[in-house]
Amino acid sequence: MVKEMCYKLNKSSMLYKRLMSKHLERLNITYSQLMVLRVINQEPGITAKEILMQMDTDKATLSGVLSRLQRNNYISRVKNEKDKRIQNIYISKGSEKLCNEVSVIEKACISDLVDGITMGEAEMFLQILDRFIENQVNKIEEKF
Amino acid sequence: MVKEMCYKLNKSSMLYKRLMSKHLERLNITYSQLMVLRVINQEPGITAKEILMQMDTDKATLSGVLSRLQRNNYISRVKNEKDKRIQNIYISKGSEKLCNEVSVIEKACISDLVDGITMGEAEMFLQILDRFIENQVNKIEEKF
């Protein structure tokens, strides 16, 4: 039962990434890059460390995503004068527009995914999922 | 709401892979490799094509997983004499034991994940998830 849940959660996650990447392809940005760009858009001047705390991800992975975002001129990084280990990250002109544009695509893309699922069901689903995630986090912290 | 569902599904999937890989580390096999190994274990002599049909994955990805499994002596591939494009895949001696051993680990590892979730809730969760996945599959097939 739990095994089935895990298997299907993975499957659904995989499908979502597939779906979103196909839609994002023409915008020349990836799903992971977009997630990070959004966080930067909401908090200009944010540091990599702060992004890490907001998004439960890996620092090495984030480093790569950021350099690709910079390479494609979506962001710029400015060395902090007070603490030279830190870089403040800013979204480039025009990229805010991209964020908004994607929100529209995303809405259109995912609205159909709740077909046949009622509001109440979705709410219950989220509650259970939250509990499940909490258990996962505990389990990971517990052992290692 | 849907967005939140997608986000959390992804998060949960990521956490599960993290959890499993930490447990599998000492067995010197990865989660993806194990999934494939299990299919081969159930159907000795299976071909890559047939594995692809059972597991909704990518042929290039599978090709890589199979060569790593072979490199680590978990499987062997024998060229089919009737159709030389095909290789029949067999599990190596001792690897069946690994499959069983992992099932035990997996059970221990994931039983705690349903803490605070009733049987009924889990069932409902799975039903909604199934519908969600079905919608995703439709959406992917529809557009491309």
Next chain:
DNA sequence: TATAATTATTTTGTACACTAATTAAATAGG
């Protein structure tokens, strides 16, 4: 029967997740 189309699989190239090791800067303790 020669060639075109199809099929099974691998290779190449890009992006990402994760671990371990490294670099560079800041801060603490003696």
Next chain:
DNA sequence: CCTATTTAATTAGTGTACAAAATAATTATA
């Protein structure tokens, strides 16, 4: 003040996901 530790971020290396192209064998067709 100088070493030791901590902190922020990058680099190197392995594995995975996916698209596109290549390879090799089989089957269909002109």
